[in-house]
Every structure is written in structure tokens, then in C-alpha cells.
Amino acid sequence: MISRKGQDRVFGWLMGLSLAGVVAALIAIAGCVAVRGAAGFTWRMLIETPKGGYYLGGEGGIANAIVGSLCLAVGATLLSALFSLPASLALQREYASPRLSRAARLLFDTLAGVPSIVWGALGFVVMSWLGMRASLLAGMATLAVLIFPIMTCAMAEAVKAVPPGVKEAARGLGASRTQTSWLVVARQALPGLLAAVLLAFGRGIGDAASVLFTAGYTDHIPRSLLDPVASLPLAVFFQIGTPYPEAQARGYASALVLLVIVLLVSFSSRLAGRRLSRHVLR
Amino acid sequence: MPHISIHKLTVSYGGHVALKDASVDIPDKRITVILGPSGCGKSTLLRSVNRLNDLHEEVSVQGQVLVDGEDVYAAGADELSLRAKVGFLSQRPCPLPMSVADNVSFGPRIHRLTPDQMLRRIGLEPRGDRNGAVSLLVEHYLKLAGLWDEVKDRLRAPAANLSLGQQQRLALARALAVEPEAILADEPTSALDPISAQLIEKRFLALKEKYTVVLVTHILRQAKRLADHVVFLYMGEVVESAPASEFFASPRDPRTRAYLAGEIS
Amino acid sequence: MDTRRQDALVAGWMRGALLLGGALALAACVGLFAKAWPILSSASLLAGLLSPDWAPAQGEFGLLPFAAGTVAVTLLAMILATPVCVLSALCISEKLSRRWRDAAKLAVDVMAGIPSVVYGLFGVIVVVPFVRALARAVGSESSGYSLLAGGVVLAIMVSPVIVSIAAEALESVPRGAREAALSLGATRWETVRHVLLRHARPGIVSGVIIGFARAFGETMAVMMVVGNAPRVPRSLLDSACPIPALIANAYGEMMSVPRYEAALMLAALALMLAVAAFNLAARLTLARWHGRAA
Numbered sequence: 001m002i003s004r005k006g007q008d009r010v011f012g013w014l015m016g017l018s019l020a021g022v023v024a025a026l027i028a029i030a031g032c033v034a035v036r037g038a039a040g041f042t043w044r045m046l047i048e049t050p051k052g053g054y055y056l057g058g059e060g061g062i063a064n065a066i067v068g069s070l071c072l073a074v075g076a077t078l079l080s081a082l083f084s085l086p087a088s089l090a091l092q093r094e095y096a097s098p099r100l101s102r103a104a105r106l107l108f109d110t111l112a113g114v115p116s117i118v119w120g121a122l123g124f125v126v127m128s129w130l131g132m133r134a135s136l137l138a139g140m141a142t143l144a145v146l147i148f149p150i151m152t153c154a155m156a157e158a159v160k161a162v163p164p165g166v167k168e169a170a171r172g173l174g175a176s177r178t179q180t181s182w183l184v185v186a187r188q189a190l191p192g193l194l195a196a197v198l199l200a201f202g203r204g205i206g207d208a209a210s211v212l213f214t215a216g217y218t219d220h221i222p223r224s225l226l227d228p229v230a231s232l233p234l235a236v237f238f239q240i241g242t243p244y245p246e247a248q249a250r251g252y253a254s255a256l257v258l259l260v261i262v263l264l265v266s267f268s269s270r271l272a273g274r275r276l277s278r279h280v281l282r
Numbered sequence: 283m284p285h286i287s288i289h290k291l292t293v294s295y296g297g298h299v300a301l302k303d304a305s306v307d308i309p310d311k312r313i314t315v316i317l318g319p320s321g322c323g324k325s326t327l328l329r330s331v332n333r334l335n336d337l338h339e340e341v342s343v344q345g346q347v348l349v350d351g352e353d354v355y356a357a358g359a360d361e362l363s364l365r366a367k368v369g370f371l372s373q374r375p376c377p378l379p380m381s382v383a384d385n386v387s388f389g390p391r392i393h394r395l396t397p398d399q400m401l402r403r404i405g406l407e408p409r410g411d412r413n414g415a416v417s418l419l420v421e422h423y424l425k426l427a428g429l430w431d432e433v434k435d436r437l438r439a440p441a442a443n444l445s446l447g448q449q450q451r452l453a454l455a456r457a458l459a460v461e462p463e464a465i466l467a468d469e470p471t472s473a474l475d476p477i478s479a480q481l482i483e484k485r486f487l488a489l490k491e492k493y494t495v496v497l498v499t500h501i502l503r504q505a506k507r508l509a510d511h512v513v514f515l516y517m518g519e520v521v522e523s524a525p526a527s528e529f530f531a532s533p534r535d536p537r538t539r540a541y542l543a544g545e546i547s
Numbered sequence: 548m549d550t551r552r553q554d555a556l557v558a559g560w561m562r563g564a565l566l567l568g569g570a571l572a573l574a575a576c577v578g579l580f581a582k583a584w585p586i587l588s589s590a591s592l593l594a595g596l597l598s599p600d601w602a603p604a605q606g607e608f609g610l611l612p613f614a615a616g617t618v619a620v621t622l623l624a625m626i627l628a629t630p631v632c633v634l635s636a637l638c639i640s641e642k643l644s645r646r647w648r649d650a651a652k653l654a655v656d657v658m659a660g661i662p663s664v665v666y667g668l669f670g671v672i673v674v675v676p677f678v679r680a681l682a683r684a685v686g687s688e689s690s691g692y693s694l695l696a697g698g699v700v701l702a703i704m705v706s707p708v709i710v711s712i713a714a715e716a717l718e719s720v721p722r723g724a725r726e727a728a729l730s731l732g733a734t735r736w737e738t739v740r741h742v743l744l745r746h747a748r749p750g751i752v753s754g755v756i757i758g759f760a761r762a763f764g765e766t767m768a769v770m771m772v773v774g775n776a777p778r779v780p781r782s783l784l785d786s787a788c789p790i791p792a793l794i795a796n797a798y799g800e801m802m803s804v805p806r807y808e809a810a811l812m813l814a815a816l817a818l819m820l821a822v823a824a825f826n827l828a829a830r831l832t833l834a835r836w837h838g839r840a841a
Contacts, residue, residue: 023651087561113761
């Protein structure tokens with residue numbers, strides 16, 4: 001039997017090793033993608049679209065996927081925010097009873113966990129029902145549905161953290177609950193709200209399963225909402241699977257670009273959170 | 283005729299009765315102090331006047347509160363204009379999450395005052411320039427609250443950066459900017475240091491020329507300094523209501539006497 | 548328009564947005580159920596769901612391989628991830644100083660945001676060759692695209708979720724509890740074992756269940772490394788095909804064969820309900836624990 005102190009020391013080691021392992025995995029993933037991605041990367045790739053058939057052919061870049069992903073994610077984020085913001089404000093006591101609010105939060109939490117492939121399949125069903133083909137619009141809508149519960153949950157947390165004294169102060173001046181919600185609560189919760197939007201954006205731009213059926217894939221940059229559109233995750237998936245080294249290089253480059261975008265979004269969300277907290281009470 | 287008048291007001295939260303059958307007339311343009319030990323219903327009484335009690339869940343109100351002759355609890359009564367008519371200062375000053383200047387101008391903005399209306403309120407000629415009108419308005423009320431000199435260089439700074447005493451005076455300026463007829467204050471100095479407290483008290487003394495002031499406090503000395511009229515509350519009931527001189531010199535009820543003697547607190 | 552009317556209108560829009568969530572959930576369930584009806588309504592096909600034979604062209608829709616694949620890869624991921632994640636969470640909350648704690652949490656947050664394709668890519672580059680080498684070392688044959696590879700990749704993927712929820716649960720244990728144990732002379736390990744884990748258990752368990760649900764529904768990362776063979780896996784080194792991969796791979800093919808789509812939608816419905824059930828259970832456990840502790 002190991003002594004008590006011995007047990008404690010072993011435990012300490014195991015804890016440290018585990019955390020180190022988790023962090024090492026992170027570094028390995030980022031490093032792996034960065035190294036392979038950088039190897040075949042050229043700056044021209046960012047502005048050129050692939051030429052000569054997307055599985056074959058050596059030339060061209062990944063502009064189709066970059067522009068496509070940005071269009072999909074920005075469109076979906078704006079569409080979702082249009083509903084997430086009012087929904088999160090509607091969870092306050094002034095608009096919904098505590099029971100309704102609790103049930104709604106649970107519902108949104110559960111919806112946020114629905115696998116994206118399910119939304120993709122449903123999106124496909126709706127598309128065929130409407131007679132639509134795979135397009136930017138369909139992809140945006142499906143992505144918006146995916147990130148709507150995620151954004152709402154995160155925004156609701158931000159709204160919940162607003163100190164009640166601030167609301168009382170505004171109401172005491174004669175502000176209606178709507179004026180209080182939109183002029184005061186939203187202002188106080190702004191860092192959290194923005195973080196929620198960026199969180200949802202990051203989630204959306206990295207998702208493949210929801211756009212697999214609904215956005216299609218193409219070599220070109222879409223010219224209208226009804227054109228099919230490429231996306232970075234699918235660009236990685238399709239091009240890695242080919243035997244052609246040029247296509248594979250483009251696949252790694254796509255992964256690198258995607259990773260960089262996601263990291264930028266994550267860091268800017270923290271930065272914005274700090275800048276916007278000037279007027280916020282602690 | 284008294285401006286604010288309370289008739290047989292009973293307020294309960296859930297099953298707990300906080301105020302029982304309270305009836306009191308608040309005299310105009312004087313400082314009325316609501317006095318009593320903690321937890322006896324003073325805040326409830328105060329918050330019933332501007333219906334801030336409504337924000338509580340499970341609150342039930344019976345009786346009447348007449349402001350300018352109209353019952354504020356009547357069906358169809360407009361609580362938004364009521365709150366513009368009756369300003370409120372809470373114990374912990376809560377600045378709105380905006381700059382100092384925006385805090386002051388918040389009230390006039392949400393009540394949708396035009397620049398002309400703003401300028402006329404502070405006794406100036408209409409000029410038609412919105413930004414200019416707002417700045418003049420902000421300056422006027424900050425001066426009234428005794429804060430102008432300390433913040434005139436940082437009107438755009440976040441209000442959250444001010445000290446607690448400054449924040450409370452900012453809250454006063456903010457409340458005054460909606461041009462109320464009365465000001466309710468719920469223990470406005472209990473969270474402040476002695477110097478800031480003194481500044482606030484001086485402000486109230488200056489304000490009573492123009493406004494009816496109702497002040498809740500549990501500090502006997504503050505009541506003696508400020509009150510023109512005193513209402514003594516004990517265990518949810520109005521025990522005694524009299525002009526200050528009478529109240530402190532010859533209290534009628536034995537409970538009042540016990541309180542003033544320091545036996546109950 | 549006066550303030551009151553404005554208030555009422557805007558409030559209506561806000562409540563409408565809230566109801567949108569409910570409408571979405573309802574539409575999803577109804578839509579999938581309706582699409583799966585051709586199979587649900589036929590007793591023979593319904594019974595055939597449990598068979599291990601998947602041959603849509605011959606009208607055989609046995610979903611057993613995929614259910615088995617999903618459960619196997621998810622369980623494997625959880626077995627690999629849970630001890631490591633709980634220990635990591637303990638390290639974060641008990642061992643690290645303030646600055647390191649924030650750094651570790653930052654790292655975990657960043658990890659949580661990495662897209663699944665990137666995990667899949669890592670799997671293809673590192674994990675699959677590793678499994679191939681491992682197979683050779685034990686005298687077996689494997690392409691590397693296997694249950695084991697899928698399990699490892701999934702384990703890494705869900706780690707950030709479990710670590711952050713578990714760390715939060717541990718941090719919210721009141722300081723008094725720790726002090727009580729330590730002041731009696733307990734070691735750190737003993738404090739963890741007898742006090743902390745007991746206090747934080749509902750929170751940690753919720754985190755694990757939520758991680759499980761995430762792994763259950765994950766598509767891309769798994770699809771890239773697991774082999775996608777539509778049969779019941781016989782060993783860790785064998786290929787498998789979890790349900791999300793089934794649905795994703797069938798794109799394009801399903802229109803030509805009758806009832807193929809219905810089978811897939813049924814699988815999607817089952818997936819959605821299973822994941823929702825896990826998440827609900829986890830959230831309710833968390834809520835009850837908060838209610839008790841608060």
C-alpha cells in the first residue's frame with residue numbers, strides 16, 4: 001500500500017500529465033495543420049479560384065471556398081441575430097414568467113445540441129419540398145437555424161447578468177420596459193452579446209454537415225443567392241480525399257485559412273469584450 | 283391641498299403584509315422624513331408612490347395613492363408619466379451604462395422632449411439646435427445637483443468611473459432632469475461617506491424650495507437636520523405623522539417616544 | 548406612436564422570436580417523422596430495422612451496423628476522454644495559480660472552437676497512420692481507418708467541453724468544504740476524493756453526458772477516419788459507420804431507391820431524439836444541482 005503522501009504525489013503527477021496532454025493535443029492539431037497548410041500555401045491561393053475541375057487539375061486557389069464560407073457565415077449570423085437578440089431579451093422577467101423562461105432556456109439548450117447533420121437533412125427535405133436546388137440561400141438558412149439556439153443561449157446569459165439595479169434606475173425615470181431593454185439592458189450586456197454573435201459565427205463557419213446537402217459545392221464564386229457555393233470545411237474534405245497532390249495542398253491550405261479565421265474571431269471577441277466594457281458596470 | 287396623499291394603503295409581498303392601512307398626507311414643497319426601524323415598511327411606502335413596487339413578483343396593493351388628486355393605482359393609470367412626475371433616488375446609486383452626460387439626458391430623451399421643450403424647461407430661449415440644447419440641459423441639472431464642477435471636464439467619461447458620492451449626485455441630477463414635482467429618496471446617504479452624505483443633504487435643503495421631497499431614513503440625526511414633517515412607521519403601520527417641531531418635542535404615541543429614546547431601533 | 552403602443556408591438560415581436568424556438572423544434576420532429584413514415588408504417592420494414600443487413604437496393608434497411616457503430620465509437624471516446632478530462636479539470640481548479648488557470652481556460656476555449664474538419668484532418672494525418680502501425684505491432688492488419696481512430700479523434704474533440712464544465716463545477720464548490728477537510732489533516736488527493744468529487748459530481752456527470760451527446764452526433768471528424776463500412780464492427784481495428792456518417796455519405800444516392808430516404812430520415816430522427824434526451828438529462832441534473840447548492 002502506497003503511503004498517503006505517495007498517493008498524493010502520484011495524483012499530482014496524473015493531474016499535471018492529463019492537462020499537459022490536453023494542451024499538447026491542441027498544439028499538435030494546430031501545428032500539424034499549420035505546417036502542412038503552410039507547405040503548399042501561396043498568397044495567390046487566396047484570390048484565385050480552382051481551375052480545371054475541382055478534383056483534378058493543378059492550378060488555382062481557394063478563393064471560391066473563402067468567399068463562400070464568409071458569405072454563408074455572415075448571412076447566417078445576421079439572420080440568426082435578428083431573432084436571437086429579441087428572443088434573449090424576451091426571457092427577462094418583464095416579458096416572460098419564470099416558468100416560461102426556464103422552459104424556454106431548456107428548449108434552446110437542447111436545440112443547441114442537435115447534431116448539425118440533422119439540420120442538414122431537414123434542410124434538404126425543405127429544399128426538395130420547395131423545389132429549390134443547393135444554393136447559397138439554402139445553405140445560409142440552414143446554417144442560421146443551426147446557430148440560432150446557440151446564439152440565443154449565449155445572449156440570454158449576457159442579459160441575465162445585468163444587475164437589477166440598473167433596470168430599476170431606468171424604470172424609475174419613467175422608461176417603459178421596451179426602452180429599458182433596448183437602451184439600457186442591451187447596452188450593459190453589449191460585450192456579452194457581441195461575444196455571443198462571434199461565438200455563433202465561429203461555430204457556423206466551421207460547420208460542414210449542415211451545408212453538405214444544402215449549399216452544394218462549386219469552383220466559382222457565387223453571383224446570386226441561388227447559385228451553389230463552396231465552403232472551407234467542404235473544400236478540405238473533398239480535396240484531401242483526392243490522390244492529386246495539388247488538390248491536397250489546396251485542401252491543407254483551406255484548413256489553415258479556416259483555422260486562422262476561427263482563431264481571429266475568437267481573439268477579437270475577447271478584445272471587443274474588453275473595449276466595449278467601458279460603460280459597463282461591474 | 284397636499285400634493286401626495288395616501289389612503290388606507292395595504293401592501294403585501296406573497297403572503298407577507300409589509301404595510302397595513304397606511305394613511306398619510308405629504309405636505310407640498312417641504313421635506314418629509316419617513317422614520318422608523320429597519321424592516322418596518324418605509325421603503326414599501328415610498329415605492330408605492332411611484333409604483334416601483336410593481337416590479338416585484340407577487341405584490342398586492344389595496345388602497346389609494348393620490349398624486350395631484352388622481353389615484354395612481356386606478357385602472358388605466360399611466361405609470362410612465364407618473365414616474366416622470368415623481369423622481370426616485372435609491373440607496374445604492376446605480377448609474378446607467380453610459381457616459382455622465384448621457385445619464386443626465388436619458389430621461390428627457392426617452393420622454394421625447396424636443397430641443398425647444400428642453401430649453402424652455404431650464405428657462406432659456408428656444409434655439410433649435412439639438413446638441414446645444416442637450417448640453418445646456420446637462421450642465422443645468424449637474425449644477426443643481428452640485429456635481430458640475432467635479433465632472434465638467436469628463437462629461438463623456440463612463441459614469442461607472444465616478445466615486446459613490448458622485449454617482450449619487452449624478453442620480454439626483456438624472457432624476458431632476460425629468461422635471462419631477464416631487465422627489466422620493468430611499469436612504470440616499472446610507473451607502474456614502476460622511477462628506478458625500480453632507481453634500482447630498484445640503485442639496486435636499488436647497489431643493490425643497492421647488493420640489494416636494496420625501497426621504498426615508500433610519501438615522502435619527504439626519505431626520506432632525508432635514509425634516510419639516512415627520513412620518514413615523516413601526517411594524518408596517520403609520521404610528522404618528524406631525525410637523526417636525528411637534529414630533530421631536532412632544533411625541534404622542536408611546537412607541538414614538540420609545541423610538542426617540544433609543545429603546546427600539 | 549406613443550410609448551405604450553410601441554412597447555406592446557415590440558414586446559409582441561420579442562415573444563414571437565422566442566416562440567420561433569419552439570416552432571423549430573416542432574417542425575423538426577414533425578418533418579422527420581413524416582418523412583420516415585413509409586418505414587414506420589410498415590410492420591415488416593420496422594422489424595427489419597434491427598437486422599445487420601444494409602442493402603437498400605434490395606429493400607433491406609437494417610440499421611444495426613450504424614447503431615452499433617455509433618454506440619461503439621462514442622463509448623470508446625468517452626472511456627478515453629473522461630478520466631483525462633476530469634483530471635485536467637482538477638488540475639485547473641486545484642493546482643494552478645490564477646494566471647496559469649486563465650491561460651489553461653483560454654487554451655481550452657480555443658480548442659472548443661476548432662472546426663470538426665480540422666480535427667478530422669489531424670486524424671487523417673496523425674491518428675490513422677498510428678493505428679495502422681499499432682495494428683502491425685500486434686500482428687493484425689488494418690488500413691488505420693477504424694473504430695479506434697474514430698474513438699481517439701472524438702475523444703480529443705469532446706475534451707474541451709468536458710474540461711470546461713467539470714472545471715466550473717469544481718470551482719463552484721464552496722471554499723469552506725475544502726478548508727474543513729484540509730484542517731483535519733487530509734491530503735489534497737483525499738480532499739478531492741472525499742469532498743470535492745462528491746460535491747461536484749452532478750456537475751461533472753452533466754459535463755460527461757453533454758460530451759457524450761456531442762460525440763454521438765458528430766459527423767465530419769469521425770467520417771474522415773472511421774472507414775465508413777456498412778457492417779457491424781468486429782474489433783477496434785475494424786471499420787465502422789456511425790449514423791451521422793451514414794446520412795452524410797448517402798447524399799445523392801437516396802433519391803433513386805424507394806424508401807431509402809425514409810430509412811435515412813428515420814435514422815436522423817432517432818439520432819436527434821437520442822441526443823436531445825441526453826442533453827435534457829444533463830441539463831436537468833445540472834439545474835437540480837444548482838438549485839440545491841444555491
